[in-house]
Amino acid sequence: MTLPAFDYVILGAGPAGMAAALTAREHGVKVLVLDEQSQPGGQIYRNIETLKTTRPQEFQKLGQEYQSASQLVENFRQCGVEHWFERSIWQISKDLSIYHVNPEGEHDSSVPSLVQAKHLLIAVGAMERPMPLPGWTLPGVMACTAADVLYKTSGLVPEGKVVLAGSGPLMLLIACRMLDAGVRISAILDTGNKTSTLESLPLLPKALRTPSYLFKGASMIWKLRKAGIKMVSGVQTVEALGTQKLEQVRFRKGSMTETLGADLLLLHHGVVPNVQITRLLGCEHQWYEQQRYWEPKVDEWGNTSVKGVSIAGDCGRVAGSKVAELSGHLAAFDMLYQMKVITQKDRDQKSKHLFEQRNSHLAVRPFLDKLFQPSKNWLVPQDDSTLVCRCEEVTVRQIRDAVKKGALSPDRVKSLIRCGMGPCQGRVCGLNVTEIIADESGLPPETLGYFKIRPPLRPITLGLLAQLH
Amino acid sequence: MFRKLSEDRIKVRISFEGEEFFVDTDQSVASALLAEGHQVFRSSVINNQPRGAFCMMGVCFDCLLEINGRPNQQACMVPVKENMVIKRQISSGNNPS
Incomplete structure (x- = not known):
């Protein structure tokens, strides 16, 4: 069977994917x-085209x-790239056939269900780091970025008693957006720790090379304070309470415990790379200690350990949209060189200023990554009855028990107690499972590995599988 | 839990648990239901606990619903369409323990 083939298949049409597509198309690649x-x-930039034309105010x-x-989006639309939207990947084989x-x-019937790539760029972005705490599965508790998605796609804003809990610049940004949209925020519970703040100070001088990021951060905090929002720092525990849905949020700071009425609790604990596809392809990954997540091992162009597969953007080291865009261009230039469309000299000439710009945007990252380093008591939930695997409903205690029985890797925990075996395939619980095993066993997380990711990446029916043959 | 900032868009008719709604087009089933004040989408498979939309970007699979007779549909990813029949996904109680 001959499959429809493309020189370059890009997964993800965010800043990284769009930039890569533009550079590739400028050189006539399919x-x-x-x-x-x-x-x-x-x-x-979710829903940017629709918002611009139909809801200019928002x-x-x-x-x-x-x-x-x-x-960028307009250029992308006009560059002659083939784009298939509303496509969800469930398998990529070693020969880069994409299902x-x-x-x-x-x-x-509108598009072929199987395509072949000569070179694959994974630009699927990041996801929020899950923040397991008692009651976090109750309706009314959501990820912070969920509120941002609802705003961008549907013009929905939170209503009633709204509480935000967590730490990180994105939480501040989303809180500011809510403020601009007229939302009243009852409280922001800051779970960041003081040690990180102190340890980040030596990294500040380098960060000052790109002061715009720091200025933006400071002005967001100022804006929220000025609005008179209750902001509690140094929060040590948070619980969501309710029966059928969220009713209250209880938090502790030192010896003080307080309970707030709540209709919506938004959680944020930073963002981590979405590594499901790079794991599926068997790319080598490494542990990034500062932010405590796994990232694919790559060279400066984004090439992974698997031939013909590169990445760009926040599905590798998380660094934001500007870096993602620049990395997209860079990955595409190297792909063009590998495919002999341009010479090495060409590639290096065209990339020089892109590397310079990227380095300048990256200067702030060591400081931010340290300042917002996730602290251990949030990575390993202190209450043993907290659900970690939302799909199979596995608690911290069950994972600790499995480790005591000798399960010293996420995969062994999975085969013993089904943790990570549900429809999300461990996307949500993976990092916490690693942290809990590390805590219980005393072994460093980087030695424990991660879930073995197998197809299908999302639930599909047997009927669909049968159609393939 | 959420309110809409504007009300000027094209509507489609959907039903949820037998009740009919006219909702904005160009959005996911999950956001349409949240806009109508519905938060509970399913019950969990082991402990039968209420669940709703959580991540809104296709990661967590907590917003699973039955749409047009097909179970396990990701409500945050499936766009609303005219005459969609949507039901809660209630666990059959397959607690393995």
């Missing part, structure tokens, strides 16, 4: 972009960076 959403933008409120991305379905988990 490019296909697949994305889960219905339009380009990724999570950061488009304005999302700020200058969001608005200026519409130029995908629509959001309903079906094939549809």
Whole structure:
């Protein structure tokens, strides 16, 4: 069977994927972009085309960076790239055959259900680091970025008693956006720790090379304080309480415990790379201690350990949209060189200023990564009855018991107690499982490995499998 | 839990648990239901506990619903369409213990 083939297949139409597509198309390469959403933008510029044309007021409120991305999206639309939207990947084989379905988990006749890539760029971005705490599965408790998605896609803003808990610049940004949209925030519970703040100070001088990031951070905090929002720092525990849905949030700071009425609790604990596809492909990964997550091992162009597979953007070391865009261009230039479309000299000449720009954006990262380093009492939930695996409903205690029985890797824990075996395939619990095993066994997380990721990456029916043959 | 900032878009008709709604087009099933004040989408498979949308970006698989007779649909990823029949996904209680 001959499959439809493309020189360059890009997974994800966020800043990294769009930039790579533009550079590849400028050199006449045949490019296909697949994305889960219905339009380009990724999570950061989600729904940008629709917002610009149909809800200009909300488009304005999302700020200058969001608005200026519409130029990138326009260029992407006009560059002659083939793009298939609402595509969800469930398998990529070693020969880079890519299997995908629509959001309903079906094939549809509009596009071939199987395509072949000569070179694959994974630009699927990051996800929020899960923040397991008692009651976090109650309806009414959501990830912080979920509120941002609802705002961008549906013009929905939180209503009633809204509490934010966690730490990180993205939580501040989302809180500021809510403020601009007229939302009243009852409280922001800051779970960041003071040790990180002190340890980050030596890294500050380098960060000052790109003062715009620091200025933006400081002005967000100032804005929230000025609005008179109750902001509690040094929060040590948070619990969501309720029966059918969230009713209250209880938190502790030192010896003080307080209970707040709540209709919506938004959790944020930083962002981590989405490594499901790089894991599936068997790319080598390494442990990034500062932010305590796994990232694919890559060279300066984003090439992974698997030939013909590279990455760009926040599905590797998380560094934000500007770095993602620059990395997209760089990955594409190296792909062009590998495919002998351009010479090495060409590649290096064209990339020089991109590397310079990227380094300048990266200067702030060591400081931010230290300042917002996740602290242990949030990585390993202190209450043993906390659900860690939301799908199979596995608690901290069950994971600790499995470790006591000798399960010293995420995969062994999975085969003993089904943790990570549900529909999300360990996306949510993976990092916490590693941390809990490390805590219980005393072994460093980087020696424990991660879940073995196998197809299908999302649930599909047997009927669909049968259609393939 | 959420309110809409504007009300000027094209509507489609959907039903949830037998009740009919006219909701904005160009959005996911999950956001349409949240806009109508529905938070409980399913019950969990082991302990039968209420669950709703959590991540809104296709990661957590907590917003699973039955849509047009097909179970396990990700409500945050599936766009609303005219005449969609949506039901809660209630666990059959397959607690393994």
